[in-house]
Amino acid sequence: MTITSLPFIAFLLVLFAVFYIFPVRHRWLVLLAGSIYFYVAAGAMKFLPFIVYTTFVVWICARAIGKLYEQQDVKLAEEGLDRKEKKQIKEEYKKKAKKYLLLALVLCIGFLGFVKFGKYFVEYANQIAAWSGSGRRFSAEWILFPLGVSYYTFSTVGYILDVYWKRYDYEKNFFRFFLYSIYFPHIMQGPISRYNLLGQELKKELRYNGDRIVSGMQLMLWGFFKKLVIADRLNLFCSTVFDGTERSGFVFAVAMVFDAFQIYTDFSGYTDVVRGVSQIFGVELEKNFNHPFFSKTVPEYWRRWHMTLGGWFKDYVYYPCTISGFMKELNKKTKKSMSERGSRFITVVIPVFLTWVLTGLWHGTGSTYVAWGVYYSTLITISVAFHPEFEMINKKLKINTESQGFRIFQMVRTFCCFMGGRLLTTPGSLQNTGMVIKNLIFNFDITPLVNRQLFELGMTEKDFLLIAGCLVVLWCVSMMQERFSVREKLAQQNIVIRWIVVYAAIFSIIIFGIYGPGYDASAFIYTQY
Numbered sequence: 001m002t003i004t005s006l007p008f009i010a011f012l013l014v015l016f017a018v019f020y021i022f023p024v025r026h027r028w029l030v031l032l033a034g035s036i037y038f039y040v041a042a043g044a045m046k047f048l049p050f051i052v053y054t055t056f057v058v059w060i061c062a063r064a065i066g067k068l069y070e071q072q073d074v075k076l077a078e079e080g081l082d083r084k085e086k087k088q089i090k091e092e093y094k095k096k097a098k099k100y101l102l103l104a105l106v107l108c109i110g111f112l113g114f115v116k117f118g119k120y121f122v123e124y125a126n127q128i129a130a131w132s133g134s135g136r137r138f139s140a141e142w143i144l145f146p147l148g149v150s151y152y153t154f155s156t157v158g159y160i161l162d163v164y165w166k167r168y169d170y171e172k173n174f175f176r177f178f179l180y181s182i183y184f185p186h187i188m189q190g191p192i193s194r195y196n197l198l199g200q201e202l203k204k205e206l207r208y209n210g211d212r213i214v215s216g217m218q219l220m221l222w223g224f225f226k227k228l229v230i231a232d233r234l235n236l237f238c239s240t241v242f243d244g245t246e247r248s249g250f251v252f253a254v255a256m257v258f259d260a261f262q263i264y265t266d267f268s269g270y271t272d273v274v275r276g277v278s279q280i281f282g283v284e285l286e287k288n289f290n291h292p293f294f295s296k297t298v299p300e301y302w303r304r305w306h307m308t309l310g311g312w313f314k315d316y317v318y319y320p321c322t323i324s325g326f327m328k329e330l331n332k333k334t335k336k337s338m339s340e341r342g343s344r345f346i347t348v349v350i351p352v353f354l355t356w357v358l359t360g361l362w363h364g365t366g367s368t369y370v371a372w373g374v375y376y377s378t379l380i381t382i383s384v385a386f387h388p389e390f391e392m393i394n395k396k397l398k399i400n401t402e403s404q405g406f407r408i409f410q411m412v413r414t415f416c417c418f419m420g421g422r423l424l425t426t427p428g429s430l431q432n433t434g435m436v437i438k439n440l441i442f443n444f445d446i447t448p449l450v451n452r453q454l455f456e457l458g459m460t461e462k463d464f465l466l467i468a469g470c471l472v473v474l475w476c477v478s479m480m481q482e483r484f485s486v487r488e489k490l491a492q493q494n495i496v497i498r499w500i501v502v503y504a505a506i507f508s509i510i511i512f513g514i515y516g517p518g519y520d521a522s523a524f525i526y527t528q529y
Contacts, residue, residue: 001041003188003273004227011038012277019281020208027206028179031281038184043147050146054108055181058156059174061104062163065097066170101164105157112153115146116365148187150362154312156181159195161316168196176203183283185274189267191288191308198285206282215487216279221505222477223272228513230470231266234258236458236514242427242436249444251454252436256419259426261471264293267306291478296410298379298417309362313355321351345385352384353377364425368433372424379417466512 001007015034022030040048072093076086159180163170171177180199186192241247241255268289278285288307295301302310321327327347334343353374360373394401427433448454455461480486490498 001038003270003277004224007041011041012280016280019206024205024207027281028176028202031183031202031206031283032175032179035179035182035184035187039147039182039187042188047146050111050149051152051182052178054111054149054153054156055178056174057107058104058160059171059177061100062160062170063172064100065160065163068093068097068100069166097164101160104160108153108157112149115149116361148189151190151192152181152187154192154309155195158192158312158316159199162195171195171199183278185278185283186285189270189274190306191271191286192312193286193308198283201283204282209282211491212282213280215491216276218487218490218502218505219276219279220273221276221502221509223269223274223276224509224513225505226265226269226272226474228269228509230467230474231262231269232514233459233463233467233512234262234265236463238262238426238458240458242432244428244432244435246435246439246443248446248448249440249442250446251448251457252440253444254454256423258467259422260293260415260419261474263422264289265474291482292418293415294411294478294482295414296407298376298383298414301414301418302376302380309359313359317358318351318355321354322347327351348385349381352381356380366429368425368428368430371430372421375421375424 001011011034015030019027019030019034036048039051072089075089075093081089159171159177162168171180176199177195179202180193180195183193183198183202186198238255238259241251242259271288275285275287286308290304290307292301292304295304327350330350331343331347334346338346356377357370357373359376360369360371363369363372400406423436424430424433427436452461455464459467477486480489490501
């Protein structure tokens with residue numbers, strides 16, 4: 001069962017009815033039962049023990065850390081302690097808490113690493129087995145990849161790190177914490193929610209609110225439109241073009257543009273649907289996209305795209321790395337041996353490269369994703385480190401950086417950088433990427449457009465016209481959303497206008513959505529991560 005299927009709609013209707021029948025104080029239990037059912041229905045019972053394992057390990061270790069800090073506070077409250085004794089008490093309990101933190105990280109991050117990278121060690125395991133004479137053979141197919149494992153692992157690991165850093169108190173009720181971990185709208189593709197936000201949302205009195213329910217349903221319709229009408233139609237073309245076959249560079253260029261819009265409408269469409277679903281039950285999920293194609297720089301782009309993942313890596317990888325003892329010591333040494341600028345450059349490069357290589361490995365395990373991480377770390381380092389030089393060049397060339405034309409140039413440049421990153425992963429291998437680049441440079445032939453072969457690659461001419469219209473609608477709505485809340489503005493209109501918009505969305509999805517045997521309209525791209 002996936003969120004674009006009819007069984008999901010039926011599940012949602014039943015859960016909605018049961019949810020609002022139950023007393024307010026017990027509604028979180030309905031969400032817990034519904035989330036468990038959804039997870040089992042979506043991924044089969046075999047995946048449930050893994051999420052229970054991760055959730056329990058983090059909960060019990062965070063609970064132990066929290067209790068240690070409570071004991072520490074009792075000790076510190078004793079009379080007659082001087083500053084040195086208080087410092088010793090803090091260091092003692094911090095050391096004990098760190099053991100529980102490391103235990104949770106090893107058990108949870110270690111498990112995530114095993115399911116993502118274990119297949120690369122199967123052959124070594126077989127060689128060891130052969131050397132030992134056991135005769136046993138292992139297979140990569142034995143390694144299960146639980147649904148949503150990257151998302152719930154990052155959410156729960158972020159929680160225990162926050163408890164360890166005393167950002168907020170630990171959760172005493174395991175089932176409350178399990179609901180946060182398995183909450184069905186965000187379990188498959190995020191957002192990667194923080195416990196101080198989603199956990200507290202799930203503790204509120206979840207009361208009926210008609211306006212909120214209507215608003216949530218409108219957001220769901222917009223998400224279904226982006227997914228079923230735009231993303232799935234573009235996928236027909238992109239999957240056909242990027243199949244490893246040599247084609248005209250012009251065809252690849254069109255596919256690169258379409259691929260960028262496909263992944264955006266696919267992932268942001270999913271996010272809109274689940275945020276709308278969650279709003280129906282009175283729970284606000286974090287925003288995950290903020291119109292990234294309006295970004296003027298690559299760093300800004302990644303502050304607008306998959307915002308919760310970027311925020312997670314910033315808070316739990318980048319910042320800890322920049323303030324670590326190693327970086328402080330390196331900063332001191334480089335200041336002595338090179339200029340202030342050179343020292344700052346070195347101390348910026350290392351955290352950025354570490355963060356982006358890990359981000360690449362989160363997305364995938366092959367060399368293409370390592371290259372993807374290096375690509376973005378290089379672009380971001382250049383953007384940050386050489387910002388003064390870029391400003392100086394603009395002044396010397398007398399470029400008006402405040403003009404609308406320059407802003408459009410920046411957005412096009414950033415979009416091209418994003419397409420370059422997608423080009424490293426979409427073709428499936430670096431060898432195929434090289435083939436695409438070769439054809440883009442040496443075989444940019446528009447003959448497929450002239451002889452109309454372009455319209456035989458998964459999409460007809462009518463599909464191209466429909467996509468053009470849909471992208472115009474997407475751009476217009478995005479422009480409006482940059483300025484105001486479209487749903488709030490729609491709520492202010494009279495009932496005729498409101499229902500015209502709603503019916504237009506519904507019939508657009510029904511008429512123009514991609515369905516049919518052999519096509520998996522539910523296969524969201526980011527589910528695989």
